[in-house]
Amino acid sequence: MTVTGAQSLISSLEHAGVEVVFGIPGGAILPAYDPMLTSSIRHILMRHEQGAGHAAEGYAQVTGSPGVCMATSGPGATNLVTPIADAFMDSVPLVCITGQVPRPVIGNDAFQEADITGITMPITKHSYKVMDPAEIPTVVAEAFHIASTGRPGPVVIDVPKDVLQEATTFEWPGSIDLPGYRPTIKPNRKQIAAAAELIAAAKRPVFYVGGGIVKARAAEELRALVETVGAPVVTTLMARGAFPDDHPLCLGMPGMHGSYAAVTAMQRADLLIALGARFDDRVTGNLAGFAPNAKIVHADIDPAEIGKNRAVDVPIVGDALQTTAALGMAMSGRGEDLQDLRPWLDEVSLMSREHPLAYEQSDAGPLKAQFVIDRFDAALDGSAIVVTGVGQHQMWASQFMRCNTPYSFVSSGGLGTMGFAVPAALGAKVAAPDRTVVALDGDGCFQMTAQELATATIEKIPMVVGIMNNSYLGMVKQWQELFYGSRLSEVHLPQVPDYVKLAEAYGAVGLRAETIDDVDNVIDKALGVDDAPCVIDFRTDPDEMCFPIVPAGASNDDIVLGRQPSEVRA
Amino acid sequence: MTSSHTLSVLVENKPGVLARISGLFARRGFNIDSLAVGETDDPRVSRMTIVVRADGKPLEQVTKQLHKLINVLRIAELPSVGSVERELALIKVGAAAGKRAEVLEIVEIFRAKVIDVDATSVVVEATGTPDKVNALEQLLEPFGIVEMARTGRVALARGAGGLKSPTLRPVRLPAQTA
Numbered sequence: 001m002t003v004t005g006a007q008s009l010i011s012s013l014e015h016a017g018v019e020v021v022f023g024i025p026g027g028a029i030l031p032a033y034d035p036m037l038t039s040s041i042r043h044i045l046m047r048h049e050q051g052a053g054h055a056a057e058g059y060a061q062v063t064g065s066p067g068v069c070m071a072t073s074g075p076g077a078t079n080l081v082t083p084i085a086d087a088f089m090d091s092v093p094l095v096c097i098t099g100q101v102p103r104p105v106i107g108n109d110a111f112q113e114a115d116i117t118g119i120t121m122p123i124t125k126h127s128y129k130v131m132d133p134a135e136i137p138t139v140v141a142e143a144f145h146i147a148s149t150g151r152p153g154p155v156v157i158d159v160p161k162d163v164l165q166e167a168t169t170f171e172w173p174g175s176i177d178l179p180g181y182r183p184t185i186k187p188n189r190k191q192i193a194a195a196a197e198l199i200a201a202a203k204r205p206v207f208y209v210g211g212g213i214v215k216a217r218a219a220e221e222l223r224a225l226v227e228t229v230g231a232p233v234v235t236t237l238m239a240r241g242a243f244p245d246d247h248p249l250c251l252g253m254p255g256m257h258g259s260y261a262a263v264t265a266m267q268r269a270d271l272l273i274a275l276g277a278r279f280d281d282r283v284t285g286n287l288a289g290f291a292p293n294a295k296i297v298h299a300d301i302d303p304a305e306i307g308k309n310r311a312v313d314v315p316i317v318g319d320a321l322q323t324t325a326a327l328g329m330a331m332s333g334r335g336e337d338l339q340d341l342r343p344w345l346d347e348v349s350l351m352s353r354e355h356p357l358a359y360e361q362s363d364a365g366p367l368k369a370q371f372v373i374d375r376f377d378a379a380l381d382g383s384a385i386v387v388t389g390v391g392q393h394q395m396w397a398s399q400f401m402r403c404n405t406p407y408s409f410v411s412s413g414g415l416g417t418m419g420f421a422v423p424a425a426l427g428a429k430v431a432a433p434d435r436t437v438v439a440l441d442g443d444g445c446f447q448m449t450a451q452e453l454a455t456a457t458i459e460k461i462p463m464v465v466g467i468m469n470n471s472y473l474g475m476v477k478q479w480q481e482l483f484y485g486s487r488l489s490e491v492h493l494p495q496v497p498d499y500v501k502l503a504e505a506y507g508a509v510g511l512r513a514e515t516i517d518d519v520d521n522v523i524d525k526a527l528g529v530d531d532a533p534c535v536i537d538f539r540t541d542p543d544e545m546c547f548p549i550v551p552a553g554a555s556n557d558d559i560v561l562g563r564q565p566s567e568v569r570a
Numbered sequence: 571m572t573s574s575h576t577l578s579v580l581v582e583n584k585p586g587v588l589a590r591i592s593g594l595f596a597r598r599g600f601n602i603d604s605l606a607v608g609e610t611d612d613p614r615v616s617r618m619t620i621v622v623r624a625d626g627k628p629l630e631q632v633t634k635q636l637h638k639l640i641n642v643l644r645i646a647e648l649p650s651v652g653s654v655e656r657e658l659a660l661i662k663v664g665a666a667a668g669k670r671a672e673v674l675e676i677v678e679i680f681r682a683k684v685i686d687v688d689a690t691s692v693v694v695e696a697t698g699t700p701d702k703v704n705a706l707e708q709l710l711e712p713f714g715i716v717e718m719a720r721t722g723r724v725a726l727a728r729g730a731g732g733l734k735s736p737t738l739r740p741v742r743l744p745a746q747t748a
Contacts, residue, residue, distance in 0.1 A: 118589070121590060146640060
């Protein structure tokens with residue numbers, strides 16, 4: 001049957017299983033929006049392409065399937081650059097479709113022309129510039145395969161306007177041929193055996209769990225493995241919920257703002273079993289001083305991650321699900337062969353008891369963001385999807401929201417994209433309409449993408465946005481206080497706008513809490529709203545700092561647990 | 571210590587592949603000494619011969635990153651012993667009547683060829699290892715090199731074995747959902 005390139009594109013998306021597209025139309029992508037009218041795909045009209053990209057990321061982080069966003073050429077496409085980079089850093093499956101100027105004027109600096117495949121080359125897993133409408137089905141099929149398999153990531157499909165308009169035929173391919181793309185899924189048996197040897201011999205092992213476990217849906221296998229071995233677990237920011245926080249072997253998040261126990265257990269470990277983690281600098285601190293006595297088992301689906309930052313004793317390339325299951329099998333066969341880990345667990349548990357995550361909330365004093373998050377945690381009891389922005393509130397959210405199931409904590413890790421929370425929460429709610437979605441945001445972050453409240457109102461997407469409003473770029477302020485002699489430079493965000501009025505202007509419910517007595521009340525009210533987004537302006541203490549902290553470039557041994565006496569203000 | 575490495579890379583013969591590869595080297599902070607690319611016996615596949623100066627460890631990382639490019643099929647590092655390598659150079663050198671015999675003598679010694687000649691210059695075509703081409707260039711220098719073009723190194727492993735592109739093995743897609 002003869003169709004246009006645009007019809008072929010929309011049919012291809014339908015065949016790829018796409019249910020939702022987040023996007024904004026414009027000149028070059030216009031032809032694709034016509035068949036969208038009669039498609040089974042739900043299109044959500046965003047207010048900014050960056051919002052479309054983050055919404056697609058939120059959708060992908062909750063479902064595990066690729067999120068899809070669509071934008072026009074030029075500025076539409078360049079506005080997607082930040083979410084694409086974000087998805088690349090956090091291995092989020094994303095398919096981004098951009099319009100392009102017609103083929104005859106490509107390279108002519110035509111109106112709204114930008115070389116988006118060139119611009120995004122360093123931040124995509126792969127990209128396509130479709131110069132022939134006959135290629136569209138194959139390109140779409142390949143793009144979804146590449147985005148969602150192996151180490152997931154963003155794929156860009158750039159389609160010139162005249163390719164969308166041209167007549168072609170549509171046939172969904174039964175198979176695709178990517179001779180250069182064969183991710184290793186099954187781990188090598190010898191390597192599994194070698195890893196099992198090290199695990200069995202270890203007296204102070206720690207499981208270092210990264211986002212790969214979530215992406216491979218390996219949480220159950222992980223739990224079985226951990227319980228067989230009986231070693232403590234740390235879950236990185238990208239792996240929150242991969243192992244239940246409530247489990248006695250869970251030490252929480254490691255790294256720069258990790259718990260003392262998670263950081264210190266890794267430092268004192270004799271073996272790290274890294275599963276789908278990448279030894280990121282935010283986890284390791286100064287590499288030379290990181291876990292100095294630990295042997296390393298490093299399992300990752302991406303061979304380039306293994307040995308990239310830390311030399312490895314047993315490398316395992318493979319899917320985290322298969323690797324974890326294989327390790328579980330290897331370990332369960334060993335029975336009494338394992339070391340007695342009780343002395344190690346006692347030591348670790350002492351670390352947790354001596355230096356728990358803590359804050360002080362006085363009855364009359366300023367509201368602490370940690371207290372607000374604590375109250376959210378109590379109200380939600382692990383049932384919600386929590387989405388964060390980037391900064392102090394993000395670290396507190398990771399520290400104080402108990403996270404017991406995977407796909408329930410959505411955050412911008414590697415790129416650290418402020419403004420992530422509101423659109424990502426929107427995408428998460430679209431993906432999981434039956435679950436409560438709470439965005440914990442900062443006032444700095446919120447203002448970067450707040451326009452998507454309009455989208456949420458119009459599309460009737462009920463989500464709660466809790467702004468930890470300390471009227472500062474809090475994390476930057478904290479660094480200026482700790483490392484720049486308290487010389488505060490360009491970090492103050494005076495109380496403009498009024499977030500309650502802003503929420504109302506967007507058709508959302510606006511609430512405010514200024515004292516601890518208000519907190520439970522507004523949270524209850526917000527969670528009761530089921531037909532509109534709800535924004536809560538929590539006026540929190542601007543002087544609160546996020547601890548513990550391992551200063552940038554320092555060794556994890558130099559973890560700072562709280563304000564030094566010289567920094568405590570009267 | 572940084573040393574020179576020759577990478578032989580089989581890639582899909584598609585637009586943009588060269589940009590992906592050269593961009594990757596630039597991004598990871600590598601300087602490419604030379605890069606030669608051309609079709610192989612299979613027109614769907616091109617071979618790139620990349621000469622790069624790097625330490626072993628970063629080179630391993632960049633090789634792994636190269637492998638991640640969807641269009642890259644195979645990569646091998648060719649050892650300097652155990653592989654043959656050649657480069658072609660065209661050198662336009664000043665050769666007025668009085669000097670021409672001397673130039674031609676050097677060309678002869680290097681088993682190079684003169685492929686163009688006019689009243690004041692000749693164009694010399696030379697093929698050989700990069701060292702040989704460098705030596706020829708040095709000897710011709712005093713006569714005045716007007717301009718020069720080099721192809722960069724191409725190389726193959728010695729012996730019967732070779733770097734072959736993987737057999738095509740289509741990936742079956744999941745059943746249609748729409």
